[in-house]
Amino acid sequence: MSLSLIILLTILIIFLICFIYIEPIISKHKIKNNNEYGSARFSTFNEINKNFTKEKISNINEVGFPVYYDKNISHVWFDKETPHYVYLGSSGIPMISFIANAKVKRSVFVTDPKGEIYHATSKMLHDKGYKVLTIDFRHPELSNHINILEPIICEYENYIKYDKLVNETDNVDLKLDYQNKSISSYAETNRLITSLASMMT
Secondary structure, three states, rough: OOOOHHHHHHHHHHHHHHHHHHHHHHHHOOOOOOOOOOOOEEEEEEHHHHOEEEEEEEEEOOOEEEEEEEEOOOOOEEOOOOOOOOOOOOOOOOOOHHHHHHOOOOOOOOOOOOOHHHHHHHHHHHHHHHHOOOOOOOEEEEEEEEOOOOOHHHHHHHHHHHHHHHHHHOOOOHHHHHHHHHHHHHHHHHHHHHHHHHHOO
């Protein structure tokens, strides 16, 4: 065996040892920037405990996105900083009951094509003080009826009412007050129309 071949094999063996054993030890906790791509890992328990809020399941103060449960399922760690969450889960997950039993209420939007979640939780949510609305495109007669033009119609009716009161009163102070309310309602009507039009385009 030639000397150059022995040197080449030695270098190759040293490289493999470094790559298999030493490099993982060095790069194990190299993540300093959470926006770094390609080096994601699960959080350690200490990181979860430091960054998220621990709540007792039987007495939840403010709900958030559940990040971690303890082994007894008596405590949960919530991410309460993110303003919007998307929960995807099978039937029977306790997320709705977390939200309903929390002392600090949050708005909830649930998609439920089969109606199982609605039948299982709507009474509980209503009893806890939530206003439960239903939009059912398959059976519209079972839905709460929502007219997206209703705020515009109400503001325009206020405009007409105050404009009529301006013409009917002789009191200068009342006339000025009604004119201000009329102008305000007319401006709000225009703002709502513009907002609705921008949503549709």
